[in-house]
Amino acid sequence: MEIVERFLAGDRRAAARLISLIENDASQAPQLLAALYPHTGRAHIVGVTGSPGTGKSTLVGELTKKIRVRGEKVGIVAVDPSSPFSGGALLGDRIRMQELSTDEGVFIRSMATRGSLGGLARATGDVVKVLDALGQDLIFIETVGAGQSEVEIARAAHTVVVVVAPGLGDEIQAIKAGLFEIADIFVVNKADREGAEGAVATLNYPLDMNQTEGDRWRPPILKTVAIRGEGVEALVDALKEHLGYLKESGQLELKNRQRSEEEVKRIVEEALLERLLSRLKEGEWERMMLRIADRELDPYTAAEKLLESAGDLGKEG
């Protein structure tokens, strides 16, 4: 746990090492995260999602510059896909943010999805905790950007920014089908291009339809030209406003509690399954799977049998 001490003393290399340890799921990850946990909970976590090519990385870079001017520290977790064939990954989000890399108030970490679907890596939430405990006031999570399947970000972040760009075909229709409900703020980036007003109008229409329940948050639609920094200051203001809304409405507390609930359930599920499987005799799992494939056994009965064998499983160390 010496690494945790160095980390808590502000050692950035220790922070980077901790992230690797947690990401690689070393057996000590739970212990490390437990030691960090009391130091987390201060950061505003902002998810940035949207299709590839909409300018997410550039936008996150420009947002960070503006936030740094306000004196706050920023963490960035940028997720890119792992190759399903080689398991390797090309992590290129830093290209658009490299001038921030020498700013001591910024910590950027690239992550590969390592087989996880839904736009984030399995350990993304835990890596955010490390940056939170490091004292970063605002943490951006930039998702893979595969489009509609990225709802996991809604669980991981307090504020979700959905980025679209004009001229990308039916993208906005796709957003409406998938990402619409999770957006707290819409950004039409590359707004100097033709079609920006049309994009705003397309997003506005269903928002107008939804506006029935009293004082619910209505996602604002902001136009930016991230590459020139235009409209980015207003976006920072919108992030702050949304955080204010979450606090006042009690949503922040609710979100945090839901996240804790899901997290504890997930940890229990994984640990129980692992312990159950470790109790099986050599080859028993494979035999079971073969019997299921041959229709001698069904998955429901198999699962029931496994559960029956659990007994006092919870007591195991």
Next chain:
Amino acid sequence: MAERKVRILIAKPGLDGHDRGAKVVARALRDAGLEVIYTGLRQTPEMIAETALQEDVDLVGLSILSGAHMTLFPRILKLLQEKGLGDIPVLAGGIIPDEDLPALKEMGIADVFGPGTSTQEIVESINQTLKRT
């Protein structure tokens, strides 16, 4: 459960604007199963060292075509040292004259790849380098 992945930073120090070679290598390394952090063109030694720190890489690969390697590489190696990253092997590729090779090895560059090196040779060298560390 998740396995340990080798992470490598591929960076282009200096002012030349040709990153094709670096990109080809980055892709080849991805296809060999590595996680490649690619930072693009015109990286200062400070950017490279700080990126290596934040990304906790196992290796650094430098691509350079401008001829400034004898100036830039020592600065990068020194900054890595200062940040406590002196144990990370640094590899180099690009246009580097043979007469500079002894000096580069002397200053601590683990391997140098000139034009015509196959991507398999680079992957092989990386595996060898990792075995040594």
